[in-house]
Amino acid sequence: MNSFNLKKYKSEISKCVKCGTCTSICPVYRETLQESVSARGKMSLIEAFLEGEIGASSILDKRLRQCVQCTKCIEECPNGIPVDIILFSAWRALKEKLPTPLWKNFAFEKALSGAGIPAAAGFLYRNFGGLSAILPVEALKRKVSRRKPLKFKTTKLNSGKKIGFYPGCMIDSMYPEILSYVREIFARLGYEMIIPSRLVCCGLPQMSTGNVELARRNALVNMNAFKDAKVDVIITACATCLSTVRKKYPLLLEDTPALKVYEKFMDLSEFLAGEKGLENFPEAEGKFTYHDPCHLARELKIKEEPREIIKKISAGNFAEADSSELCCGFGGSFNFENYSLSMNICSHLVKALKDTGAETVITSCPACMWQIEDGISRSNSGMNVMHLAEFVLRGALNADTDKR
Amino acid sequence: MISNAVKEELRKIAGKDNFFDEIEERICYSYDGTTFKSKPDIVLKPANAQEVSHVLKVANREKIPVVPRGAGTGLSGGSVPIEGGIVLAMNRMKKILSIDEENLVAFVEPGVINEEFQKEVERRGLFYPPDPASQKMCTLGGNIAECAGGPHCLKYGVTRDYVLGLEAVLADGSIINTGGQVMKNVSGYDLTRLLIGSEGTLGVVTKIVLKLLPLPEDRRTILAAFSTMERAAETVSAIIASRLIPATLEFMDGVTVKVVEEFLKIGLPTTADALLLIEVDGKKEAVEIDYEKIMKICKDKGAVELKGARTSGERENLWKARRAVSAALGRICPLKLNEDVVVPRSKLPLLITKVKEICTEFGIKSANYGHAGDGNIHVNILIESRADDEMKKVEPALEKLYKEVVNLGGTISGEHGIGFLKSKYLALGAGVESVNVMRKIKDALDPNNILNPGKIFAVNPSSLSGEEKINSPRPSLTKRGDNSLSKGARKRVRGKE
Numbered sequence: 001m002n003s004f005n006l007k008k009y010k011s012e013i014s015k016c017v018k019c020g021t022c023t024s025i026c027p028v029y030r031e032t033l034q035e036s037v038s039a040r041g042k043m044s045l046i047e048a049f050l051e052g053e054i055g056a057s058s059i060l061d062k063r064l065r066q067c068v069q070c071t072k073c074i075e076e077c078p079n080g081i082p083v084d085i086i087l088f089s090a091w092r093a094l095k096e097k098l099p100t101p102l103w104k105n106f107a108f109e110k111a112l113s114g115a116g117i118p119a120a121a122g123f124l125y126r127n128f129g130g131l132s133a134i135l136p137v138e139a140l141k142r143k144v145s146r147r148k149p150l151k152f153k154t155t156k157l158n159s160g161k162k163i164g165f166y167p168g169c170m171i172d173s174m175y176p177e178i179l180s181y182v183r184e185i186f187a188r189l190g191y192e193m194i195i196p197s198r199l200v201c202c203g204l205p206q207m208s209t210g211n212v213e214l215a216r217r218n219a220l221v222n223m224n225a226f227k228d229a230k231v232d233v234i235i236t237a238c239a240t241c242l243s244t245v246r247k248k249y250p251l252l253l254e255d256t257p258a259l260k261v262y263e264k265f266m267d268l269s270e271f272l273a274g275e276k277g278l279e280n281f282p283e284a285e286g287k288f289t290y291h292d293p294c295h296l297a298r299e300l301k302i303k304e305e306p307r308e309i310i311k312k313i314s315a316g317n318f319a320e321a322d323s324s325e326l327c328c329g330f331g332g333s334f335n336f337e338n339y340s341l342s343m344n345i346c347s348h349l350v351k352a353l354k355d356t357g358a359e360t361v362i363t364s365c366p367a368c369m370w371q372i373e374d375g376i377s378r379s380n381s382g383m384n385v386m387h388l389a390e391f392v393l394r395g396a397l398n399a400d401t402d403k404r
Numbered sequence: 405m406i407s408n409a410v411k412e413e414l415r416k417i418a419g420k421d422n423f424f425d426e427i428e429e430r431i432c433y434s435y436d437g438t439t440f441k442s443k444p445d446i447v448l449k450p451a452n453a454q455e456v457s458h459v460l461k462v463a464n465r466e467k468i469p470v471v472p473r474g475a476g477t478g479l480s481g482g483s484v485p486i487e488g489g490i491v492l493a494m495n496r497m498k499k500i501l502s503i504d505e506e507n508l509v510a511f512v513e514p515g516v517i518n519e520e521f522q523k524e525v526e527r528r529g530l531f532y533p534p535d536p537a538s539q540k541m542c543t544l545g546g547n548i549a550e551c552a553g554g555p556h557c558l559k560y561g562v563t564r565d566y567v568l569g570l571e572a573v574l575a576d577g578s579i580i581n582t583g584g585q586v587m588k589n590v591s592g593y594d595l596t597r598l599l600i601g602s603e604g605t606l607g608v609v610t611k612i613v614l615k616l617l618p619l620p621e622d623r624r625t626i627l628a629a630f631s632t633m634e635r636a637a638e639t640v641s642a643i644i645a646s647r648l649i650p651a652t653l654e655f656m657d658g659v660t661v662k663v664v665e666e667f668l669k670i671g672l673p674t675t676a677d678a679l680l681l682i683e684v685d686g687k688k689e690a691v692e693i694d695y696e697k698i699m700k701i702c703k704d705k706g707a708v709e710l711k712g713a714r715t716s717g718e719r720e721n722l723w724k725a726r727r728a729v730s731a732a733l734g735r736i737c738p739l740k741l742n743e744d745v746v747v748p749r750s751k752l753p754l755l756i757t758k759v760k761e762i763c764t765e766f767g768i769k770s771a772n773y774g775h776a777g778d779g780n781i782h783v784n785i786l787i788e789s790r791a792d793d794e795m796k797k798v799e800p801a802l803e804k805l806y807k808e809v810v811n812l813g814g815t816i817s818g819e820h821g822i823g824f825l826k827s828k829y830l831a832l833g834a835g836v837e838s839v840n841v842m843r844k845i846k847d848a849l850d851p852n853n854i855l856n857p858g859k860i861f862a863v864n865p866s867s868l869s870g871e872e873k874i875n876s877p878r879p880s881l882t883k884r885g886d887n888s889l890s891k892g893a894r895k896r897v898r899g900k901e
Contacts, residue, residue, distance in 0.1 A: 014738055018439050019731035020477040024517075024540035033449070033495045035432035035476065048431050059428040078667050078731035 003251035004212045006089040010050060013086060015079040016043040022073040022083075027327045027345045028066050036063040039073035039083045046090050056097035064090055066338060068331030068345065069208070070294035085251070088207050095210030108209050108333055112169050112201035113218055122173025163191045164231035166222070166265070168241035169201045170366035178237055178366065181389035182268065188396070189277040196225035202241040203252065208332055216252045223249070223259040234261070237268045237389055239293035239365035240332075243300055267296060269305040269364055269388055282395035283315045289358035290318070291349065291372060293365035294327050306364055306388055313392060319356035326352055330371035346375035353383065360384045362391045406445050406489075410466055414448060414490070417458045422449040422496070433491045436476045436483045437538070437730075438825060439739065444471065444491040451496055453571060453579050453610035460608070460854075461577035463490060469857050472604040474514065474546025477538040479730070479742045480823025482550055482603045486858045492608060494545050500524055501611070508616040509568065509585050514545025514609050518552075531619040533560035536819070537727040545609050551601030553819030555652035555683075555726070558777040560617070562819065564600045571611035572599055575850035585613050598845070603821050604856040606849050620685035623651065624695045625719045628702040629676035629709035633657055633760075633772075636678035637753035639705040640776040643682075644749055646701065648694060653777025654681040654726055660773045663732045664725045672725060673709045680776065681726055729773050730782070737786040740771075741798070741825070745805065747814030749779035758808045759783055766801035780818035806832055827862040 002008065022039035023029050029038040036045060042064055048054045064087065073083050100109070111117045125140070163186055171178045179195075186193045199222055203215030222245075226234055236242045242265060249262040272278055290310055296302045310318050329335070329345025350372065353361050361376075361383055363369055373385045386394075415423040424430070424447040434443040445468075450456045463470045469489030476483055485491050498515035505528055512521060518539040525532050535554035536542055542552070548570070553562045569583030583589055583596035599607055630636040640653055656664075658677045665672040672679065680702070684694040695712070702710050713719040733740055747755045756772070759781075763770050774782035783805065785798055806816045806829050816826055816833035831839050843861060846853075 015734050017731050017734040017740075018435050018437055018476070019734075020437065020475055020538065020541045021728075021731060023475060024519075033493075033498075034429075035493070036429055038432075041432040044431050044435065045428060048428075054427055054431070057426075057428065059426050063428060078664075078728045079734040080667065 001212055001216060001252065001254075003085070003254060004089045004092050004207075006046070006086070006093040007050065009082075009086045009089060012081055013043050013047050013050075015081055016040055017079065018044075019078060021076050021078060025072040025076050025325070027068055027070060027072070027329060028341070031341055031344050032066075034063075037066045039077070039081070042067070042083070042087065042090075043081070046086065049090070049093075056094050058098070061094055061098055064094065066334065066341075068294075068327055068329055068334050068342075070327040070331075071299050072294070072325075072327070075298050088210075088212065088248075091208065091210035092212045093210075100209050100211075104209055104333065108205040109211050109214055112205050113214055115198050115200050115221075118169040118173040118201065119176070122176070125173070161191045162194050162231055163271075164226055164229055164234035164264070165193050165195050166199065166202075166226075166234055166236045166241060166245075167195065168236060168238040168366075169205075170238055170240075170370070174370055175366045175387065178387050178389050181387070181393055182235070182237055185272070185389060185392055188281070189275055194229050194231055196229045198225045202238075202244040203248065204240055204244040205332055207244075207248065212252070215248075219245075219249050219252045220256070220259065223253065223256075223261045226261045226264070227259065232264065233266055233271065234264045235266055235268050235271050237364070237387065238367070239267070239296035239300075240367055242267050243295035247299060267300070267302055267305070267364065269296075269309055270302060272392065273305040273308050278309065278312060278392070281313055281392060282399045284313050284391060284394035285398065286314075286360055286394075287317050287319060287356075287358045288314045288360050288362055288391070289321045289353055289356040291321070291328065291353065291361055291363040291368055293363060293368045296364055302364075306362070309388065309392065310362055313395060319358050321352045321356045321358075328368045328371040328375070330367050332367070335371065342371070343375060343378065346371055347379065350375040350379050350381060354379070354381045358383065360386050360391075362386050362388055364388045406466070406468060410462065410468070411446065413462055414446060414459060417455055417462070418448045418450055422451070423447075433473065433476070433493065434484070436473075436478045436481060438479055438481045438484070438742075438823075440481050440484055440825070442484050442486045443488065444485040445488050447491045447493055449493045449496045453573055456492065456573045456608050456610055457577040457579055459490065459492065460573055460575060463854050464576055464852055467852050467854060470608070470854055471856050472545070472549065472608045474543030474549070475517070475538070475541045477542045478546065478550055478823065479744070479820040480550070480603075480817065481825045482821050482823040482856070482859060483546070484824065486824055489854075489857075494608075495543060497545075497610065498543075503528060503530070503616075504585075505530070507585065508618075510614045510616055511585075512544055512612050512614065514543060514548070514612060516544045518542050518544055518547060525616055526619055529619050531617040532566065532614060533557065533617065534563045534566060537730055539727070544612055544614075548600050548609055548612060549602065549604050550821040551819065553775065553778075553780065555654050555681075555775060557819075558653055558775060559649050559651045559685075564597060566615045567596055567600055567612060568615050569613035570596050570599055570609050572607035572609045574607045575852065575855050579610070580607070583613065587615070601821065603823065603859050605846060605859055606855065608855075620651070620687075622688045622691045623683055623685035623719075624691055625713040625722060626680075626682040626684075626695070626698060626702070627672075627709075627711050627713070627722060628680040628682065628707040629673040630678045630680070630706065631676065631708050633678045633756050634753055635706055636680055637756050637776065639680060639702055639707070640752055641750055642701050642705060643698060644777065646697070648697060650682050650694065650698065650777065651685040652681065652683040652775075654774070655679070655776035655781070656681070656726070656729060656773040657771060659736070659771040660729045660733070663735050663771070664728050666735060667728055667732045668721070668725055670721045670725060676708060681722055726773075730784070733771055733784055733786070736771075737769075737788060739787040741785040741787070741802070742820070743783040743785065743802070743805070743816075744774070744780060744818045744820040745783060745809040745814060745816055746778070746780040746818035747809055747812045749777065751812045751814070752776060752779055752781070755779075755781060755809070755812060755814075758812075759805065762801055762804050762808070766797050766804075768797050768801050775818075778818075779814065803829070822860045824858050824862075827858070827860060830860060830862065 203218040206215040326349040335342040471485040473483040495515040497513040501511040533556040536552040
């Protein structure tokens, strides 16, 4: 795959003029103050690696992987260096020399790429959470409050229109209830939700271990599945999946134009913001704030739509946090390998969210949810975290309960 | 090479988590905003003045170079460890110790980020004006080492004008306190000012006492576009001549406008040959009057487009554009030399003409912008390739530029410092006799020349005659085996070969 060939980026890397703008916004740099984790440090390391000055050392591997993939550096870089693509290519090049640790290979490559496996693993994790105490991975010992999935007597408004939905691994494994919320929202708006079988992970975790080939295979499986499903629009409720599909699939599938199904992908908020039917949804009670997932707000510039929806349904009881610049610090495998650093990054966000006085934090990404729930439980700030899909139904659910 | 025993000693001082000697980490402390590279042997991140003092005692005993580093955003190579040794990364010392609102004074550590400090004092209705374009990432310690300026220095003065006192560690490890927290102080020599702009060659600053001002009540920003650079320069002179000192009076030429517009897409007039970014601040009524006067001067001088920033978002965008210029030039050129020559402000139109002439004469390209109001212009020599003949053209062009600037009554560095990029021309900028005094001071305070060696002074000036000094070769950057200066830098440093 030519798009992820590191050597191809030599001239892009040399555009780094070492101005240091990236050090002003990189969450990992700001926490560690270590030059080698900043984008300009990473570019220097990759340059030295390409020139043969350094080899594929474990320090190189560690520093290049200390990235939350928030893409802030790309947004701010005066020379528009595609840091993310360069890093994916570098991780790929390093994988040839340094084998991926077995646990990582199993968890992020094998398991996530098998249809149904994340859901099964998530079921075990959620229902036998006690087991996580014996796991060697600190990140899995997090105390995350579990809400019982809400049961719906699905409203009969179905107009026969069909909408595709791509859940992704995080919803499949950690937050399957989001699936039922989305189905209910669609039903109330008069749509039927189609989820093709055979779907697998979007590919980002595999790209992050450097296995671009496997990510491409997953992209092919997913796009073929939706091609056969014949839907006009495909919704996701995961910011990370959407950014991968929209921004990385064109590169992963550049030689397969027949599979441009990725152009039909939309975020749930983009879709709902244009739906008139949303006005009939009862208002939710409480005070709310919103966390911008990096992959949605920065990479895809989707910031206004979720706010529009929240303002509509919360009767204006919405407080903007002083945190539009803050990343939750999750970053997928970054969190597993740098757990305390990841949680330190999260603590700044939790403080900003808490300062709004809101009881509930809404967000559009299950990965951010998992991280923020952990951050909140560590700070004992007593807020709830809720996916936008659940929030949209909050008022309706309360109204239903009152009627009963 | 530094022996393992000495390394062990240094590791104990800073703690193992703040000591780095792996090649990967050393690579990342080899550069600054000039992109010239030379690796240190060790990177240390001290936590306080005592640790700095211990490190310097060891370094002085062993004669190991020590290079203090803030955020590595400098533009003269000041923090590039050209003779290897120890890089002291000061950014762990990042506490704002206190802000005394009764006396309008702040106590800070050197690793505090300029913009974070500004925001903190502005929250209290106070103002710290020096605002180098790198203010989002540069440190106050670095600002002091290079005596940083910025757009607001036109009206408010440079870093030097806001430093009341310093705590610094000298080459022998002794800790001194200079100045104090009072507004007036003539108790002996002004050691504070001696340290400011000394580029880490005399001591390592570990604590800073800063003077603050009340935050101006109101500010308004004007963007004026002109069809020629000369017209813009005349406008600048006209504004100053009419006894108006705006808070900022910034200038960008056509090349720079196009480059930042490509990056930010905020609707800058890309067909103009020159832009002025003017800001007035102060009491509301006074701001209104000055604003109208400046608008009229711009109109009279033939501005082709003239508009005021209406919202704080618009203002922020204009400033973001201005601050991004230096880095964004990377879009059109892989390597550039960002000069910061300064002339008496009335000579600005003349300087602009001279720059054009020099570019034509030597067949080079330049992009120009900067602080037009105080005569401090960033002439950026664009080096299109690192090829030999390209580099050969640049050196004599730069030398000619410096000589012209000095002839106009100016000097070779307004706010970036000499570093090692301009060390060859120090005598030209400062005068031979002054350089000799500087060298005596350096020798007295740092007899082993361990503090940032190779910076400011190219060679020992007392051994050369005046004319030779100006054309003396630059120091070799390959003295210590492990240094890898980029090809371009080596050529630049060796000069005419």
